[in-house]
Amino acid sequence: MAENIENLAAENGDFLDPYVVKKKERRRQKAITERIEGEFELNLNAMIDMMTVLVTFLIQSFNADPITVNESADLRIAKSTSDLPLKDSVAISITKKSVMLQDDLIVPIVEGAIDPSNLQSAESSIIPLLQQKLQERLEQNSMWAKQLGRPDDRLATLIVDKDTPYKVLIQVMTTASTAGVQNIRFAATKRGQGAVVKKAP
Amino acid sequence: MTEQNQAPIAEENHEAFLARRAEKRRGRAHRARHEGDTPLNLIAMIDMMTTIMFFLIFTAVLSETSTLEVTSAKAPSAAGGAPSDDNAVKVPKVTIYISSDGFRILDQTNNPDFATKFAGPIERCGGGAADGTKATICPRPDLADSEPLVSRLDYASLYNQLVKIRLEPTWFEGFGKDGNNVVMIGADQEVPFEAIVKTIDTARFFLAPDGKTAPGAPSAASDVSAFLLGDGKSPGPDALEKSKFAVKPAAADPKKTERFELFPFASLVAARPSGG
Numbered sequence: 001m002a003e004n005i006e007n008l009a010a011e012n013g014d015f016l017d018p019y020v021v022k023k024k025e026r027r028r029q030k031a032i033t034e035r036i037e038g039e040f041e042l043n044l045n046a047m048i049d050m051m052t053v054l055v056t057f058l059i060q061s062f063n064a065d066p067i068t069v070n071e072s073a074d075l076r077i078a079k080s081t082s083d084l085p086l087k088d089s090v091a092i093s094i095t096k097k098s099v100m101l102q103d104d105l106i107v108p109i110v111e112g113a114i115d116p117s118n119l120q121s122a123e124s125s126i127i128p129l130l131q132q133k134l135q136e137r138l139e140q141n142s143m144w145a146k147q148l149g150r151p152d153d154r155l156a157t158l159i160v161d162k163d164t165p166y167k168v169l170i171q172v173m174t175t176a177s178t179a180g181v182q183n184i185r186f187a188a189t190k191r192g193q194g195a196v197v198k199k200a201p
Numbered sequence: 202m203t204e205q206n207q208a209p210i211a212e213e214n215h216e217a218f219l220a221r222r223a224e225k226r227r228g229r230a231h232r233a234r235h236e237g238d239t240p241l242n243l244i245a246m247i248d249m250m251t252t253i254m255f256f257l258i259f260t261a262v263l264s265e266t267s268t269l270e271v272t273s274a275k276a277p278s279a280a281g282g283a284p285s286d287d288n289a290v291k292v293p294k295v296t297i298y299i300s301s302d303g304f305r306i307l308d309q310t311n312n313p314d315f316a317t318k319f320a321g322p323i324e325r326c327g328g329g330a331a332d333g334t335k336a337t338i339c340p341r342p343d344l345a346d347s348e349p350l351v352s353r354l355d356y357a358s359l360y361n362q363l364v365k366i367r368l369e370p371t372w373f374e375g376f377g378k379d380g381n382n383v384v385m386i387g388a389d390q391e392v393p394f395e396a397i398v399k400t401i402d403t404a405r406f407f408l409a410p411d412g413k414t415a416p417g418a419p420s421a422a423s424d425v426s427a428f429l430l431g432d433g434k435s436p437g438p439d440a441l442e443k444s445k446f447a448v449k450p451a452a453a454d455p456k457k458t459e460r461f462e463l464f465p466f467a468s469l470v471a472a473r474p475s476g477g
Contacts, residue, residue, distance in 0.1 A: 030229075037222075044243060051250045058257035069266050078398040081405070081446075082269045094394075112391075125471065157268060162351075162395035166299075166388040169397070170471045185268035188398060193408070193446050 067091050069159055069187050078162040080188035087185070089155035090137050092130075094164050094172055099130060101137065106130045112165050125174040134179035154182040269401055272383075272468040292375035295366060295464065297359070297404070299388040299396055301350055303336035304359050306366070309385070319366050323358060325435055338362060341438060351396045356403045357436035363404055364428045367463055373421035384464035387471070397469070407461040408444040416447060419461050 066088035071077060074095040093100040099107045099114070106129050107118040120126040138154060145152040156176050160169060173184060294309035303326070308315040320331035326339035340346075340353040363384075367376060376382050384404045388397060407419055407428055416427035430436035430444060448458035 044247065048243060048247065048250075051247070051254060055250055055254050055257065058254065058261055061261060062257060065266060067266075077266075078395045080267060080269050080398055080402050082267045082402070084268045084270060086266055086268055160394045162393060162398070164394040165390060166392045166394070166397065167390035169394055170469070173469060174471060183270070184272070185270050186398065187266055188269055190265040190267040193442075193444070 067157055067159075067187070075159065075161050076163075077159060078186075078188050079191040080186075081191060081193045082188060083190065084185070086157065086187065087155060089153075089157045089185070090134065090141065090181070091157050091159060092134075092172060092176065093159040094168060095161050096163065099127065099168075099172060101130060101133050104133065106133060109168060112163075112168070114168060114171060119171070125171045126178055127171060127175045130172070130175045131179045134176060134181065138180050154180060155185065156181040156183070157185045157187055159187040269398065270466075271401070272466070292372045292378075292381045293366070294383075294385065295363070296385040296387065296470070297400060299354070299386070299392050299400060300336070301340075301389065303340050303354065304338040304362075304400075306337040306359075306362055314371065315366075318369070319362060323362065325358065343438065349393075351393055351399065354396055354399070356399055357430045357438070357441040359400070360403050360408070360441060361429045361431075361433055361436065363463055364407070365425055368419055368421070368423055368425050368428070370421040382462060382464050383466040383468055385468045385470050387469070401467040403441065404464040404467065405462070406465065407447040407463050408441075409447040410440070410444050418449060419447075 065086045067086045069077060069086075072095075074097050075093065091102055095109070096112075097109055098105050099109065107114055107127055114127065116122045118127060118129065120128050134156075142152045142154075144150075158169075158172065158176075176184060291310050291312060293312050293315045296307040296309055298305040298307060306320055308320065316331050320337060321329050322331075322335045323338055325342075326337070327335060329335075331337070338355050338358045340350075341355045344353045346353075367373070367382075384401075386397060386400055407416075408430070409416060410428065410430045417423070419428065426433055428447070430440040446460045448460055451457040451459045
């Protein structure tokens with residue numbers, strides 16, 4: 001061992017802390033012994049480094065929006081340059097297949113239209129079931145706002161599939177207004193103005 | 202040396218081998234403790250990090266969601282606009298109607314000047330006065346009718362027409378007053394929601410066309426052509442997307458910027474509006 005220490009010191013040409021040299025020598029011996037006996041330790045340092053970076057990145061990008069927009073094949077939201085953030089409000093989703101209040105299915109959409117049996121009358125734009133549930137939800141929200149001393153803004157956020165026909169949108173918006181919604185916002189994926197446009201092939 | 206050492210291990214009792222290894226590890230741990238070389242047990246931390254990582258990956262939303270504020274769908278006459286003052290110049294209630302023919306630009310107040318100057322088809326679409334048969338801005342000529350409507354609509358020409366309306370000296374000041382810079386939007390029943398959002402987006406702010414220097418603050422005396430895309434003739438399909446917002450330093454904080462409002466508020470209307 002003493003020879004090894006001297007060799008290492010000679011190789012480096014510098015003063016070496018005997019403790020460091022001893023430690024290095026011990027590790028070398030340990031590595032030789034382990035190799036001989038078929039025992040080795042997995043070096044996890046690189047993996048831990050990588051995981052730390054990933055976790056930090058994911059925590060930073062973790063979205064704590066008051067409304068969760070879960071895009072799927074039936075719900076692809078449009079893009080907008082607006083930078084108005086999402087606000088805690090009643091969420092009404094219009095997907096390709098249904099109209100939903102928060103997570104509750106209200107009425108189905110078949111071939112891009114709401115069945116007239118789910119409307120107040122054939123000519124009406126009001127969806128009675130949505131109106132009733134929305135009124136209940138708004139009353140609940142008003143009660144909470146009163147108790148918490150917050151303003152009751154009667155806001156609804158519409159999470160609308162980009163292919164939704166205008167007719168269905170107007171039916172839902174008219175129903176929301178009738179139920180007492182005073183402000184409406186559309187959820188959209190934020191995009192920048194002035195971005196380079198990708199041309200279709 | 203390797204073969205000599207390995208051979209007895211292979212032959213000897215497995216339990217004896219394990220006991221010797223455990224003893225060796227104990228000895229190593231003992232030595233390490235006394236020599237200050239304690240290995241850190243990272244297994245628990247790796248377990249925890251793996252769990253957190255999977256949770257975050259599954260719940261991560263990498264695209265940012267924003268919102269667009271609109272007023273509720275009401276009858277056209279009830280939507281937008283401030284109470285009118287009889288002595289003031291009547292400000293047009295600009296309405297954009299979207300159909301498969303393109304955009305129709307209408308005025309709910311039936312101002313004859315508006316109908317003559319802005320409601321008729323633009324030059325590319327035949328020109329002339331508004332007669333109710335032709336759209337103000339017809340679809341893009343470079344795309345076939347079979348393409349989706351949302352792609353065929355000419356948003357860049359719509360932007361140019363809105364800029365001309367907004368900068369018209371007669372009513373420039375009137376538009377600046379609260380509640381007048383609302384644009385009403387209506388559409389045929391089958392028009393997709395994406396076209397509505399793109400139309401609202403197009404109408405919201407002034408742009409600095411095609412990456413040119415900012416044209417300055419819009420005013421009644423502004424040179425309209427400085428704000429127009431594609432020099433006001435036939436803006437290309439990418440003209441709108443390539444242009445950035447025209448901005449000025451914010452009054453509150455000069456390091457920040459503010460945009461110039463064109464028609465920042467939108468109101469959706471249910472019925473097809475009349476007027477021209």
